[in-house]
Amino acid sequence: MSLHTPARPARTREAAEKVPFGVSIFPALPEISDEELATIGAILQRWRGFSLAVYKDTCMKRRVAIRIRSTRSSDAAAYCELLSRSDQELDLLQKSLTIHVSQFFRNHSVFEKLRKEVIPELFAARTDHRDEPLRFWCLGCAGGEEPYSLAIMLREFFGRDIRHERVSLLATDIDDKTLQAARAAEYDEGRFKEMPVDLRERYFRQDGRLFRLVPEIRDMVAFQRGDICNPEEYVPSDLVCCRNTLIYFARPEQERILNRIADILRPDGILVLGKSEVLVGSSRGRFAPVCRTERIYRRIS
Template sequence: MEHPTLKPYLAEDFPFDFSEGAFERIRQLLRECRNFDIGSYKDKYMKRRISIRVRATRAPSAEAYSELLAGNEREIDALLKGLTIHVSQFFRNRSTFDKIRDEVLPPLVARLQCEGREEMTLWSAGCSSGEEPYSLAIILRDAFAEELKSLKVSLLATDINEGILDVAREGAYMPERLQETIPEVVARHFRPHGGKFHLAPDIRTMVEFRRGDLFDHASYCESDLILCRNVLIYFERKEQERILKGLAASLTAGGILVLGRAETLVGEIRRRFTTVCPVERIYMKNRT
C-alpha cells in the first residue's frame, strides 16, 4: 500500500484561489527579502507559479507555504527563480528570426552606415538563459560578417534574475534548447560535452549580460533594435503600457521593436510606431 506522504502532488491538489492573506504574505516576503514586487504581474500567473513551489515543498496549503518561506533564504531564491524563468530556445519561433535576418537587419544596418554611425546597439530585454541574444549574435556572425568590419555592434541582454544570467553567461545548453536550430549552425557554433552543447567563445563574448528591471526605466539603454518577446503577457495592461513607453523612449528614431506573437502594442504608444510585420509583431518607431 502506498504511504500517504509519498503520494505524488498533482496540479489539481492545489487550486489557484489562494487566500488573500497567504498571497499578500508571500508578496511581502519577496518585496522585503529580494526587492521583487509581484504586484505588477497577473495574479493568475503568479499563483500558478507559486503553486509549483507549494507542491515541490509538500506544504499542505498556501498558508503553510508562506510560513515556510519566512526565514528560508534557499526557498525564497527557489521561488524567485520559478517566478522569473521563462523557458526559451535558440531561434524560438524560427520565422521571427528569419524575418529579422532577411528583412529587418539589412535596411537597419544600411541606414546606420549611411548616417555615418559607427555603432549599432541591440537589446534583448527579459533574456532569461540567453538563447535569444545568442541567436541574434549567431545571425550577425553568419550573415553580417562583412558589415561588422566597419560597424561595431553592442548586444546587451538583461533579466531581473541574477541566477539565470549566470547560466546565460556559461553558455551551455541541453539538447532540447537547440530543437529549432538547423544542424549546420549547431555544428558551426556549438561543441557537445557532458550531455550539453557549449556555445563557442566568439559568440559568447558578443553578448553583455546585465541585471535589468523593466520597471526601472533608468536601467534602459538607447537601442536601435529591441527584442522584448513573451514578457508583456505576464503583466497587467497598465504595466504593459508603462514598459512600452520606456522601450519607445529608448529606441532611436527608425529603431525596431520586436514583441512576442501573443503580444501587441497597447494604448497611446501605438501612434509612435509603424507596423513592419503584423504576424511576427515587428514595429518601427516613427522618425517624427
C-alpha cells in the same frame, strides 16, 4: 512542518484501474486568495526587493501554487512560514515567477524576417550614427538563447557588416542565477529544436549531454542584471527584443514598458514582441507595423 514526506507505496494494478481515464492522480493546485498573494509578495519585497504589484495576479497565483505543491506545504500559510525561514525557497520562488525557458531561434520565421529585411535596413541606415555602435537589446533574456541566436545570425550572415561597424548586443534579466547560467552558455539538446543543425554544429561543441557555445559568439553578448520595471535602466537602442515577457504583466504596466521602449529607441528603431503580445494603449500611436504576423514594429514617435 517537515518538508520530508515518506515515500508513497507503489500503486497496484487494482488501484490504478480505479482511477477514471483522464483524471489526474496528482493533487490539484491550491487556491491562492488575494490576501495570501499579498502576504507572499510582502515577504519577497522585504527579503529580495522583488515586487509582485506589476504582474498579472492569475500568472503569479498559479506559479505560487506550483511552489506550494512542490514543497508539500499544506496551504499558503504554511508556505509563508517556509518562505520566512528559507533563503533557498525564496530564490526558487523568485526564479519561478520571472524565468521562462526559451530555445535557440524560437519562432524561426521571426529570425528570417529580421535577417532578410530588418537588420539589412538597420545597417544601411547607419549614416547618421557611425560614431555610436549599432545597439541590440534583449529584455528578459532568460538562459541567453535569444541574444546568442542574434549573435549567431549576425556572425553568420552579416560578418562583413560587423567587421566595418561597431555592434553592441546587450541582454538583461532580473535573476542573477539565470544570468550566470546564460554566461556559461551550456545547453541540453532540447534547446535546439528550432535551430538548423548546421548552425549548431558550427557554433557549439558537444561535451557529454551538453553543448557549449564557442567563445567567439559567447563574447559578443554582454549580460547584466536589469529590471524591466525600472525605467532608469533602459538603454538607448536600435533594436529591442521583448518577446514573451509582457504577457506576465498587467495591462497598465505593459503600456508603461512599451512607451519607455519607444523613448529609448532611436528614430525608426525596431521593436520585436512575442507572437501572443500586442501593442496596448497609448503605445499603439508610437509604433508602425513592419510585420504584424511576426509582431515587428518600427518606432514613429
